[in-house]
Amino acid sequence: MRELKYREAIDEATRQAMAKDERVFVLGVGVDDAKGIFGTTRGATLEFGPNRVFDTPLSEAALTGVAIGAALRGLHPLLVHARNDFLMLTMDQLVNNAAKWRYMSGGSMRVPLTIRAIIGRGWGQAAQHSQSLQAMFAHVPGLHVVMPATPADAKGLLLTALTTEAPVICLEHRWLYEKTGPVAEEAYYTPLGHAAVVRQGTHVTVAAMSLMVLEALQAAESLAAESIAVEVIDLRTARPLDSETVCASVAKTGRLVIADTGWRSYGVSAELAARVGRECFGDLRAPVERVALPDVPTPCTSALERAYYPGAAEIGAAIRATLLVRGRAPAAPSVEARGKEFSGPF
Template sequence: MPANNGRELTLAQAVREALAEEMRRDSRVFILGEDIAEAGHPFKVLTGLVEEFGAERVLDTPISEAGFTGVAVGAAMTGLRPVVDIMFGDFVTLIMDQMVNQAAKVHYMSGGKWRVPMVLRTTLGATRRSAAQHSQSLHAWFCHIPGLKVVLPSTPYDAKGLLKTAIRDENPVAFFEDKMMYRLKGPVPEEEYTIPLGAADIKREGTDITIVATSSMVQVALGAAKLLEEAAISAEVIDPRTLWPLDEKTLINSARKTSRVIVMDEGYGRYGVAAEIASVISEGAFFDLEAPVKRLGAMHVPIPFSPPLEDATVPTEQSVFEAARAMCG
């Protein structure tokens, strides 16, 4: 991390700064989506961008996700670098054909003649009392498709550095932000930096158990690690940061060091990101494991609107703490 003079930004500010810097740097970069110009996005992530870059580069669209995502694919193929804003991650259901059958395939099917250098920015995460259609974490769907890259930042620093890299990437990148973390503050240096895709980050070093956590779950894992420390269990917390490409080596090395692994992801536990990472670790570190790799994900139910029920569907510091303690015997 470059030197930081104590400057702190929220995750929303870090995302906005990344977009602004890339738009200044490259006139081909533009944003399109719903309520992003004057409204500055419902989560106020994009406030001020339309004033600096104008309505042509911060493009308000009708409620027509499939349509404007298709526009972005075409724009990317013909030389621009669009950043599509899908307000809630739940709405990706509407754009899957553009992403899966078009964006992910065009480079391959054109024999490398066309490229789709676009970024799809959207959200994930529950516990905002937004009910079943505005609370899901569907990033696993994109991880399943060859041709798409998938990025899940967990800190303002990572969000900025990874988004800049995603915009410069020649391939379609799905970039998921946890809507509950937009106001999370963290150090972000003034000076220019980027973070490569495919490099996990060890958020906390430990020796007894590895907690692999993505996006919203990183802070939960760090909280659990503190609780575990009081129980004399030293937890290492690793954030893969990008699910594809995946930094398998860092994950496996940590598993080999600690011999016990919990994988947390806010997507559904079944057939999910945690399952894939657990498999990677089991295959790579089996003979160094003391216990089966444990998955923790969202409960296999529609996210309830009732706050107590909603809170029960996602892993908490306490549930991670208990799972880790049970594994350490």
């Protein structure tokens, strides 16, 4: 099978959805720029032109309101935000309108709206430009939240979102755009709320999201040299959250580590830990371990960023904690090993 970069998979999914459904259009600041939001909208701009892919004023709340109105009138907007941080300016529209119209209308009205937003660290972008806010959106009934980790899921989940008659927020980690992987040429649809077991194991389960899936796989590979078999689950979506797949794995391994890109407290990792604690209480042989951001705002300097962001080393240490295995955790990868540091403009 051919391979695409993560960003190329998003571009292909957008073009295939627009070719199939004339209701789909793309709007957002910079979507028709020559760089096309890391290249994810450039192909759609060239293929469908300014009538269906167009730049907008920098007014997040107004744009989201326009998109919701268009969705209520039968279109399917794909609204692109360069950063999920500024979705905070749209919370009234998202929480009190997009998420609730179906329920308030007794099911007679739909809001087929897809929002793409970028999460994760950048070049010292600090507290207001590097957040992972999936837990805030996943807390709201009526919103779906997806976090693809691979190019294949970036395409499949976006195509599913663009055929869903409900608001879907797609959160993309900026460090994933240049990652490559196998992607089918034809359109395909990855169902929401279905996690994927991406590595088989028998000793410990690691459930991860977004970039942390790659970090978990790296930790699992390092520990395999010591005969520690780690099962890695890509959660794929924060809401709906597939705790059933995780519980089935925990029933086999008896141990669970959850790796999230967001803050530790009140996040997706806490929700999953609560579910597993209730459903798998008799299967757990050790307390659930969580690897997530510390409960402080994101720092700016590169030295503090290295201390702030967890990765394979921290996941490896958490795995050892569940096994009560002493020894050296896998070394933290260098910046070069992780990939080129992100650089502007977004």
